[in-house]
Amino acid sequence: GGCKGSEVTPIASDEFFVIAHRGASTYAPEHTMVAYEVAEQLGATYIEIDLQMTKDGSLIAMHDEKVDRTTDGEGLVKDFTLEELKELNAGKWFNDAYPEFANEVYEKVRVPTLREIFENFGDRVNYYIEMKSPKIYEDMEEELLALLEEYNLLNHQSEIPKVIVQSFNRASLIEFHELEPSIPLIQLLSYKEKAELTNQEIKSLNIYASGIGVNVNAVDGTFIHEAQENGLKVHLFSLKSEADIKKALIYKADGIFADAPNIAIDILQNT
Ligand code: G3P
Ligand code: CA
Structure with a gap:
């Protein structure tokens, strides 16, 4: 065919x-x-950022499509302008839910935009960015790419990628790959039972993805090894316990999404 990927x-x-x-x-x-x-202070290799988009087209950091769980507001991010979203408190819920880690500073925090995050950290940290629900937003891929360009985060000369982009949405990753092939992409996969990859699946991943992100409870060493043999890095989510972190190391995964990165770093330094 005439189309060269x-x-x-x-x-x-x-x-x-x-x-x-x-x-x-x-x-x-x-x-x-x-x-x-x-x-950053704990020494994580990457900071993970989930993206949603406001009504007026700003990329903001939030896991859910709705603001309800992590702010004092209600409703869908896509129905808020950035100005409206900035009125919400993004930290009080945490102090109520986790009194052992509560901090006065958290009483005042707001939802950050991706622009503010890039302004704050520049190229001091590495970014692992997830396009969440990219298909309910217009041009999330283009907006993300434009910001990466503006902050000189493309084609960065560093030991490890300055930016990795991830999504559960294949179409969105493929689109992103066509727009900017220099950024490594991770296809997120969530398995209810045992993780498996067909040959067909591997072939299709090898066209656009540098690796996969898989739920830790679905994998074993054989699965991880097979994916790696086929040129795919394997990053596991989401690790809460020390046992999960040790499992990831024994299985020789390439990385983990950890809520408490210091626990993983301690284990790595002592093994
Ligand atoms: O992106 C990897 C992992 O974060 C996926 O789970 O729901 O926390 O975005 P979630
Ligand atoms: Ca995520």
């Missing part, structure tokens, strides 16, 4: 990635600037 950019490093899941979300309210700052 762009090559996949490999993640060349053998380093084990400790990805701070939603920031250091055990210790600070998820997806707030302070949660990312704690992750």
Whole structure:
């Protein structure tokens, strides 16, 4: 056929990635600037950012499509302008839910935009960005790419990728790959039972993805090894316990999404 695909950019490093899941979300309210700052201080390899988009087209950091769980507001992000969204409190819920980690600072935090996050950290940290629900928003892929360009985060010369983009949505990743093949992409997969990859699936992933992100409870060492043999890095989500972290290391995964990155870093340094 006449259509030549762009090559996949490999993640060349053998380093084990400790990805701070939603920031250091055990210790600070998820997806707030302070949660990312704690992750940086703890020495995480990446800060993980889930993206949603406001009514007026700003990319903001939030896991859910609705603001209800992590702010004092109600409703869908896509029905808020950025100005309206900025009125919400994004930290009080955490102090109520996790009194052992409560902090006065969290009483005042707001939902950060991706722009503010890039302004704050520049190229000091590595970013592992998820396009959440990209199909309910217009041009999420283009908006993300435009911001990465504006903040000089593309084609960065570093040991490990400065930016990795992930999504459960295949169409969105394929679109992103066509727009900017230099950024490694991770296809997220969630299995109810045992994780499996057909040959067909591997072939299709090899066209656009540098790796897969898989729920830890569905994998075993054989699955991970097979994926790696087929050129795919394997990052596991979402690790809460020390046992899960040890399992990821024994199975030789390439990285983990950890709510408490310091626990993983301690284990790595002592093994
Ligand atoms: O993105 C990997 C992992 O974060 C997927 O789970 O629901 O926390 O985004 P979730
Ligand atoms: Ca995520």
